[in-house]
Amino acid sequence: MVRVARRATCDGVPRPASRPRFIHRYCAASAGALASKRSPRMKTISDSALIASVVDNQNCSGCGLCASLFDSVRMELDEDGYLRPTIQGADARTSPDAQRVFRAACPGRVVTKPDHVAGVPEHRIFGQAFGAWESWALDNEAREAGSSAGVLTTLSSWIAQQNGGASRGAAMDSGNPRRTVPVQIVDKDTALAAAGSRYAPVAMAEKALHPDEAAVVGKPCEISALRSAHGPESPVLLSFFCAGTPSQRSTDALVSDLNTSGTDVTAVHYRGDGWPGKFRVRDRSGQTHSISYEQSWGDVLGRSLQTRCKICVDGTGESADISVGDYWHADARGYPIFSNSKGRSVAIARTKRGRDLMLRAAAEGILHLEPIDLDMVAKIQPLQTGRRTGLVGRLLGRIVQGYRVPHYVGYGLWRFPLRHPLWNVRSFLGTVRRARIFRSGKS
Numbered sequence: 001m002v003r004v005a006r007r008a009t010c011d012g013v014p015r016p017a018s019r020p021r022f023i024h025r026y027c028a029a030s031a032g033a034l035a036s037k038r039s040p041r042m043k044t045i046s047d048s049a050l051i052a053s054v055v056d057n058q059n060c061s062g063c064g065l066c067a068s069l070f071d072s073v074r075m076e077l078d079e080d081g082y083l084r085p086t087i088q089g090a091d092a093r094t095s096p097d098a099q100r101v102f103r104a105a106c107p108g109r110v111v112t113k114p115d116h117v118a119g120v121p122e123h124r125i126f127g128q129a130f131g132a133w134e135s136w137a138l139d140n141e142a143r144e145a146g147s148s149a150g151v152l153t154t155l156s157s158w159i160a161q162q163n164g165g166a167s168r169g170a171a172m173d174s175g176n177p178r179r180t181v182p183v184q185i186v187d188k189d190t191a192l193a194a195a196g197s198r199y200a201p202v203a204m205a206e207k208a209l210h211p212d213e214a215a216v217v218g219k220p221c222e223i224s225a226l227r228s229a230h231g232p233e234s235p236v237l238l239s240f241f242c243a244g245t246p247s248q249r250s251t252d253a254l255v256s257d258l259n260t261s262g263t264d265v266t267a268v269h270y271r272g273d274g275w276p277g278k279f280r281v282r283d284r285s286g287q288t289h290s291i292s293y294e295q296s297w298g299d300v301l302g303r304s305l306q307t308r309c310k311i312c313v314d315g316t317g318e319s320a321d322i323s324v325g326d327y328w329h330a331d332a333r334g335y336p337i338f339s340n341s342k343g344r345s346v347a348i349a350r351t352k353r354g355r356d357l358m359l360r361a362a363a364e365g366i367l368h369l370e371p372i373d374l375d376m377v378a379k380i381q382p383l384q385t386g387r388r389t390g391l392v393g394r395l396l397g398r399i400v401q402g403y404r405v406p407h408y409v410g411y412g413l414w415r416f417p418l419r420h421p422l423w424n425v426r427s428f429l430g431t432v433r434r435a436r437i438f439r440s441g442k443s
Helices: 019-030 047-055 065-069 096-105 140-145 151-163 188-193 220-233 248-258 293-303 352-363 374-379 382-389 391-400 415-419 421-442
Strands: 073-077 083-087 110-112 131-137 166-173 176-185 213-217 236-240 265-269 278-283 288-292 322-326 345-349 367-371 407-409
Touching (some): 047 096, 065 073, 065 096, 065 220, 096 110, 110 220, 131 140, 131 151, 131 352, 140 151, 151 176, 151 213, 151 236, 151 322, 151 352, 166 188, 166 265, 176 188, 176 265, 236 352, 248 278, 248 288, 248 293, 278 293, 288 293, 345 352, 345 374, 374 382, 382 391, 382 421
Parallel strands (some): 110 407, 166 213, 213 236, 236 322
Antiparallel strands (some): 073 083, 131 345, 131 367, 265 278, 278 288
16 A cells, blocks of 8 residues: 655655746636636646645645545545545556546646526625525424534435435444544435534545435535536535534544543534534443533634645535535624524525525425525624635745645636735735744654
8 A cells, every 4th residue: 555645855845846837827726817627738647646746735635536536546544634545556557537537626636616607696705696595404303413403414315315315424433433434314314313513534525426326415625526527417416614624633632531531432423412512422331521612613623624624715515506504693793603502504505406406395394494695694604704815815825835726717716815905915924834834843
């Protein structure tokens, strides 16, 4: 087995041969300024070298698409607690067809904004919306078990049953509750077993799509990869507002801190059982130990996000058919309040198929829907608003430190630094400082 490791020059950072040409090329690409979708000139390189070009530059999101394309690739946790591709056996093979898909779909290389449909509203932060609603599951058990309001929990089982197939979701590994794994959802019971966010690495695009799969629930990067790789042949794609993927080591640390008795752990839940719910650990004696969502995410999990998540162009699932996020209550300043209450979600239909499904679900008594103003959502989703607004600054910070960044096509990112120059200057300086700290720690 050959691990796709970070290759470096003498100072520990992968660098291009020509800095000016590099900055020109990647600055334009990262800002979505490519005028066309022409494929880059194809080079004859090995599969492992192609994958390494993403991993070396810390652009891997751990989505697993490469493992579904290349027979020799498996996803494994690295020493930092993130899922990364490893090469099984010889690493010199080349797979032209698979490489072509990888170059066009790997979110560590390129994320392409879905084509705009004439007459459909386009929001500056959340993108295209065929419809937007405040929503929750009308099944009280699903609403209580889900992270916010049980919308994705209910949709994943309902779509599977409507189509006589299964939905792909993520759930706690029954054999190792600290870990998260893909699962098949076929009915309400399997959906409830998978309910609740999992703030840990899981590769939802690692397995090839099966003809019987009715839907896939995944992070925005995974949904972008599946949409780009499979196009209109994709099953229904469901996503959620994503703040990033924390290290598995953070989950392990939280579990160890809470499970002070050292008794075997039988369950780990990040949210659910209320909104937003608590981080909960249950041991073999039946005792449950917990801390608040604000503590678990704010103090531990949210501080260990992988690098790719910090330069993400799409945290709200623009490539999905339907994306769902928390519709937090807000204080007088407009900031989210994390006190426990009945869950409420914002649900956005990104496609006509997504809109039709949402309206059918409402008509059949599956979901509650109330039209919503996305400007109001932007106010209580400050992370998504801030991340998009300051993205160009962070991308440029990575570039001047010698890293390549993904191509973000069609997002028109340059309008944000033009409107918010100081925000992007601060983002740039913060990114440069963190990159230097990272390099000094690795040297």
